[in-house]
Amino acid sequence: MRLFKRFLFGSAATLAVMGAAHAADLPVKKAVPIEYVRVCTAYGAGFFYIPGTDTCLRISGRARYEAGYQTSYSRQAGSGGDTSGYRGQLRINLDARTQTAYGTLRAFARLEAASRTGTIHSGTQLRIAQAYGAVGVDERGRSQQYVNVDKAFIQFAGLTAGRASSFFDFYAHDFEFYGATAGSDNSSTNLLAYTATFGNGLSATLSIEDPVFTRSPVFAPTGSTPAVSPVYVGYADGIPSRFGNVDSVQRSRLPDFVAALRVDQAWGSAQLSAATHEINVGNLSTAAAAGAGGVLTGIPHTNSVQGWAVQGGVKINAPAISAGDALYLQGAYAKGGQMYIGYCMVAGCYAQANSGWDGQKFNQPFADATINPFTGQLQTSAGFSTVASYLHYWSPEWRSALFGSYGELDFARSARLAQGALFGLLNPNGANAFGSSAVGVPGTRFYQLSEALRDTYQFVVGGSLIWSPVSDLDIGVEAFYTQVGVKSGRVIDSDKSPTAYANVAGINSGAFVPRTATQDSLTQIRFRVQRDF
Template sequence: RICDVYGTGFFYIPGTETCMHIGGYYRFETRFGSTGAAYASNMNWFSRFQLSVDVRNETEWGTLRGYAEGHFDYGWINAGANLGLGINAVAGGYFGRAYLNQGYIEVIGASGTLRMGLTDTAYSRFLGYGSGNVFGGTYNVSTRNEISYTFSGSNGFSAILALVQDADQDFVPDIEGGVNFAQGWGSIGVIAGYDESAGTWGAKGVLRFNAPNGSFSGGLHVMYSSGGGSYGVTSAANVLAPWSVLAHVKGQFTAKVAGTLSAQWFSGNGAFTLSGGLDIRPVDGLRIRPEVAYATDTNLWNAVVRFDREIP
């Protein structure tokens, strides 16, 4: 039976009132760049199958949700290269891995959501993920165990407070909290986090804008870090930057083709990382993204062509 309570793609598990959605994507990409670049030495090949399972039912406390997301990766990486995916090859060659990328329980009430489990941290996700491109900027993406509560108001206001598993695996968690205000024109918000082990903290403010006709969107991210640790931001040359600013724009040329530009500045050495590309959706379910990025402090460029086939 089709379950239309939670959106498209859900169905009732036979014999129950619990709804399930199975989704994910297939991905293939190739990366290349100038000698010494993170994705350099001719080409690196990468494939992924992401499988997600979303299970929900109604209870006295609200909607009870369980969500899991598995990654199955395979590819070729050259010696010393780094795909930016947690894979850093020493000798180079073929690699394969399977792991749980997300796995959490949520209780979704009328005014907010309690989340417990493995997830992109609140500092990563609450205000959105950078520019949304393949080369989306440096903005502290991290996936850890978390207990968080998100308050959702009726007027577009939301707030979050999270206890996050410490990167050094000790018993005292990191703390993250933020607020956001979203309307049809876009959103504006701030979030801060404290790294208990490193004794450092970070904060960022994010402004996003959407044109009424959907032809243009953009964002501005201003980030500060008191030092290294979980909230430190570094340039392409791995120089720590107390301040960093990321700006990005996306223009919809046609119904199937969009163009993207982004620039990020790092105060540590005054460097910039610049990127541009296309977002092409030629047929339903297929997304193609060719992009190029250049870093001024390393004088190196990287390029990628990524193909995604989405599971609705």
């Protein structure tokens, strides 16, 4: 037994020695060092180095809930009739920066998505492909999903390239929930810009911007899509010989050119902006002329015109009243570019005419231009807007804002007269094929009451109260009142007289007396809970 134990112990010792010797001959693998995420302090709080690179990244975002209520006057067929709406929204921001020999290289991206229903759904976003609507019986026109690449730009050595806010914008509804005031706040656009800095907070920017997001449709009385505007061509032996058609859908040829001069200092900021905007439509129809006297020569192609806009704004910090207080003042004027004055913000943009709420008594026209039906040439609209907004901190946790705006949009008197003359030639028996875009024959009762190409005004006044019990959490409510109206005369009340535009002859003869209005108004309230991170 003792001999057997000695044998076992000896064998184990031999194996252990042999294993150790063999292990000594194997290559030793060192553990890969763990690269921990390092904080980047060069660009402010929240940045960290992307492992393995010298690029600093900040990830941030937002979650938001909103509920809204607005007055509604109509339950007629085809009208929404909603008084409430809801929204859940997310936002994700990625901000990447690298220090180079030429300065900071930056890339910024922002993705937004939302589910919206009722009065908070947006026809404006549908029209520019940033949302898609539901198709259910009870959901159509009341529910939509919203997806938007709001920002995706690169900044390097003064260059900005990508999708970003227009350099024309200044106030851009900084203190508002809804963004109801009439002021420039265009949807983010695709641009290429260069900014030169001169020291002491002074900078100048030249920007080439995508014109698609600053267009309002050229007036076409048919209201069809694509819009087709009848154009009178000529006479043969004193008889109207034919009417051609002009395709009034705008083409993309020249970009918008934007210039801005800006100063940012301790007292606040100020900016002067200017923009050009080409209006370029399609060709005249080549349909053959008919009538006694033979074939007539058609009018020439509609020449493009350059719309333009100018804006001035100032932001004044008021720490003497309370830390964080600030006042914005802004004014803008445009000819052939109403998107730059933000006149359509309440009613909804990218439409020839629109109403901002269910049961509104009449549509507001927003056309950048009309095509004269006798010359075939463009006549631009003109408008202006003014905005004031003040933010006050009652305490670090409580703040409120007051805001208001006033604006007008006017059309050339000759433009409306020409469209009215065409209406009479195309409707000798008083029949109306144009709906609410019909102008009517000058001198008739219908012409006096038609909403098409009427000069209008609007004003908005509102305020908000926001509680921030902890950092980056806002719980608040906003309410605003807006009024729209015609600058002279009266218009048909489409809510109270929905069949009026199908009774042109009856209106002119006095057999049909429509209800009329000079203005309409709306009150809206929104509640918001928002967390930024």
